[in-house]
Amino acid sequence: MEEFEFLLEMNNISKEFPGVRALDNVTLKVRPGTVHALMGENGAGKSTLMKCLFGIYKQDSGEIILDQQKLEIHNSKDALNYGISMIHQELHPVPHRDVMENVWLGRFPMTGFGPFQFVDHKKMYADTTALFQQLEIDIDPNALVKTLSDS
Numbered sequence: 001m002e003e004f005e006f007l008l009e010m011n012n013i014s015k016e017f018p019g020v021r022a023l024d025n026v027t028l029k030v031r032p033g034t035v036h037a038l039m040g041e042n043g044a045g046k047s048t049l050m051k052c053l054f055g056i057y058k059q060d061s062g063e064i065i066l067d068q069q070k071l072e073i074h075n076s077k078d079a080l081n082y083g084i085s086m087i088h089q090e091l092h093p094v095p096h097r098d099v100m101e102n103v104w105l106g107r108f109p110m111t112g113f114g115p116f117q118f119v120d121h122k123k124m125y126a127d128t129t130a131l132f133q134q135l136e137i138d139i140d141p142n143a144l145v146k147t148l149s150d151s
């Protein structure tokens with residue numbers, strides 16, 4: 001594999017909301033294999049920058065380069081396809097669906113092919129159980145989210 005210095009580059013990103021310049025020429029460069037914390041006061045623009053990366057907002061100007069390729073990220077599905085994932089500051093679980101469906105929302109495992117595709121609940125259950133075991137989470141994957149306590 002070819003070596004390159006930055007895995008991700010967000011160059012000169014600006015984003016305005018009515019009356020607010022949330023991002024003013026922001027540049028963030030991330031080297032492969034590194035972990036970063038983006039820090040700043042409330043309203044500094046951290047979430048806005050991440051939302052531009054995840055396709056929730058489109059920056060007014062600036063470019064996003066991943067693996068040395070300039071990306072047009074139109075929506076969250078695009079972002080996920082590029083291997084970009086986001087855990088949101090405000091969580092919006094779907095209360096009337098079960099725990100595992102909330103975990104895999106938007107990327108349900110499917111079985112079958114062509115027009116005969118079905119959600120693979122067996123795989124979803126197995127994957128969720130494995131994930132919860134790894135994270136030492138003791139919640140029934142089949143429990144409806146609305147039946148869980150807040151804490």
Ligand SMILES: Nc1ncnc2c1ncn2[C@@H]1O[C@H](COP(=O)(O)OP(=O)(O)OP(=O)(O)O)[C@@H](O)[C@H]1O
Pocket residue numbers: 017018020021022040041042043044045046047048049089
């Ligand atoms: N959808 C929106 N519409 C209008 N203004 C917005 C919107 N989203 C963010 N802003 C404004 O943009 C600025 C940056 O907000 P942002 O949420 O990115 O900050 P943050 O660094 O994530 O703050 P916090 O630490 O509170 O999470 C703020 O002034 C905020 O009010």
Ligand SMILES: [Mg+2]
Pocket residue numbers: 046047048089
């Ligand atoms: Mg935020």
